[in-house]
Amino acid sequence: MEALGGYPVKSSGPKIRKLTVLLSMTVGVGCLFLLQPRKPVDFYSFEVKDSKGRAVSLEKYRGKASLVVNVASHSEQTGEAYESLQELHKELGTSHFNVLAFPCGQFGDTETGTSSSIEAFAKSTYGVTFPFFGKIKIMGSEAEPAFKFLTDSVQKIPKWNFWKFLVNPEGKVVRFWRADEPMESVRQEVATLVREIIVKKRAEL
Incomplete structure (x- = not known):
């Protein structure tokens, strides 16, 4: 050129x-x-299924404290556990706190029903009003991702029903309890976190 x-x-x-x-x-x-797709970075970033199989975003619980529990209908702890969880849920209300129940059938025959029948049984027998989600697995390769986030956070996998994971308003796990630990300890920790949430909200007004 x-x-x-x-x-x-x-x-x-x-x-x-x-x-x-x-x-x-x-x-x-x-x-x-x-x-x-954005990788979930905290518990409230996940989407799960409710007891009717519908997709539910856990974002609706962000800003509150959540006590996440792997529940079962036919465990030796079922009656006492459901009653104490319902009492806690009712006492602290839903404005700042929720019990979130995830049925799991990986511990023998302690949870054999369908997701909807499990929820119906808990409501009719023990009068629970806290949210129920679909039946999940919490161990192995098919573990529910939202629950796996909890177990990975504390480096512990439940060995039985009714393990409890306390999640703060930002979606981070701050404490967990095994099934045999006293409910009074759970109540004190949850109540303290709820008070902190209320104080913070008032300060922001």
């Missing part, structure tokens, strides 16, 4: 093409990154 006057000029075509390809690749990778 020659410029006016007959002097040769080096072509910039290949360079421009290279730059265009590189720019296109960069934009393409950026778009793929944006399209990737």
Whole structure:
């Protein structure tokens, strides 16, 4: 290629093409990154199924304290556990706190029903009013991701029914209790966290 006057000029075509390809690749990778589903970073970032199989976002509980429990209908602790959990749920109310029940059938024959029948049994027999979710697995490769977040956070996997995980308003696990630990300890910890939430909200007004 020659410029006016007959002097040769080096072509910039290949360079421009290279730059265009590189720019296109960069934009393409950026778009793929944006399209990737956001990895949950806390408990409230997860989506789970309710007892009727419908998708539910746990975001609705963000800003509150949650006591997450793997429940069962036919365990030796069932009656006492449901009664004490309902009492706690009623005492501290739903404005700042919820018990969240996740039925699990991985401990023998302690939970054999369907998700909807499990919830119906708990409500009719023990008068529970706290939220129930679909029946899940909490151990192994099929463990429910939301519950796996809890167990990974404390590096402990429940060995029986009615383990309790206390989740703070930001979705982080702050404490857990095994099934045989006294409910009074749970109540004190939860009440303290709820008071902190109330004080913080008042200060923000």
